[in-house]
Amino acid sequence: MPVENINDIKLFWNIKGEKGETLILVHGSWGDHHNWDGIVAELSKSFRVLTYDRRGYSQSEKPEIRDSFKNDVWDLIKLIEHLHISSAHIVGNLFGASIVLKTAQLRPDLFKTMIVNDPPLFGLLNKDNETKTALLEYDQRVKSVIEYFNRKDYESAAKEYIETIGIGVGEWDKLPDHKRRIFIQNASTWYTQITNPESIEFDIQQIVNFRKPTLLTSGSLSPLIFHKVIDQLAKSILHSKRITFQGAGHAPHLTHPDEFIEMIRNFCIG
16 A cells, blocks of 8 residues: 655555456545445455545645646546556546546546546536526535634534535434544645636536546435536537436445445446
């Protein structure tokens, strides 16, 4: 489980499994590679599963100054190259899904398949009345999290995020202590990303020619604005497929691990 200098920053990464094709899991905000713990052991029976802590998270180095979101994309590219992986099945959640999509724009050759869950790429949406209402509702939830953050009450901020945006009401208390600590520890990196305008932007025209098998996923309980992002991606990536996890929020790999594992195996292996 090394920490190595990748793209001029120290990144923690880990590979489990010794057979099959490479499966790369890119975590979202607040968490780290442990977000995937509930599915890695089983998936490692079929794949070589690569997880890592994104820059600014947990065991990876945190930049001293505000960072460009583009560096997350190049971190993934350089990590794949560093490990001499010719191509892989690449899965991303939330901001991790945004990173995966932006990586696909630049380096489609690195992909065997792509699976993205709830990327917060709101910049690609048309601002019709329903979208404006959905975005306003989401912004209100984010502001409630930021209010706790501004008071330096990071535990309450993390709980507010999990219960109003991430997973669902009452889910914070169900998390193991070590996972709650991870969310609290990474609160400041989430804040840096959520307040960075470039993080929500996406040039949809640069992905329309992506020809690798693509699966777009969301939870039925995710805020409406994320379903609209998936709608737009589905229109633009014409060969893509779509799955909605019933009863799930932003993190179906946490709340519905068996279904998530089955989805990956069915899509990537068939």
